[in-house]
Amino acid sequence: MTTEPPEPDITTFRTDRTGIRKVLGDLEAEIMELIWARSPEKGVLVRDIFEPLYERRRLAYTTVMSTMTRLAKKRLLRTEKRDAAYVYYPVMSQQAFIESFVGRILEDLYVNFSGETFEHLKTLQSSQHASHMREQLDDILQQRAEEEEEPD
Template sequence: MTMARRAKTKETPELADIGLGELEAAVMQIIWEKNINTVKDVFMELYPKRRLAYTTIMTVMRRLAEKGVLEQDRAAKTYYYKAKVSQEDMAESMINSVVDKVLGNVSADIVIGIIKKHSLTSDELIALERKLGSAK
């Protein structure tokens, strides 16, 4: 498949500046989980649950490309999309953004409270310890 045209997108999105609305997040979830890459495919996946117009999904995906979250390529009359940002990077950025806005400087007590609430497994705690050690 030859890609003829690319949409104007940000080269490297500043993740801290990107917020996703509810529908944008639903579209990205489908793209990340199912590796779907056309508007039609995303529309078919969402329609049974949300009954949205095809053009609504098309607009959301175009705007995600403009934000730099999706890469948009065109072959003939079809646009193909792929994620430019991993689900993990997006989640980390959004969490950090909320924490910064709501809590400012995070104390160790808040982090410990979050860890306790989510009941991490031993393996997850070990991985967290390693990450904390490398972040020093």
């Protein structure tokens, strides 16, 4: 039995940024991109990330270490102690991370602004896109209703 990775602890969405920087700070995003570009199954040490970052940004080693620790607290990285060092592993692939935060943002929009969302669906050029988005909204609303019915 495989268990789902824990949901990342993402609480910020910046509309003025691009890509994963919409939900992560610049340094956090850069670190995650470096980790995902490596062999994630092997894990990385802070030093492995610090060296390429230092060439570009002249950051302190402790800044990189603190940021990686923060990414672990946000459940984007997991750590294993190996000898005297910590090895960091991504909890999910870059694509899975993107799908996760996009899904959470869409769900939040659908649930909190369902009337406005439905009104916008009427303006979409493609009826196929509108139909697909309505199906997604129905799924989210049904899932929310089921969660509310479950006893604690």
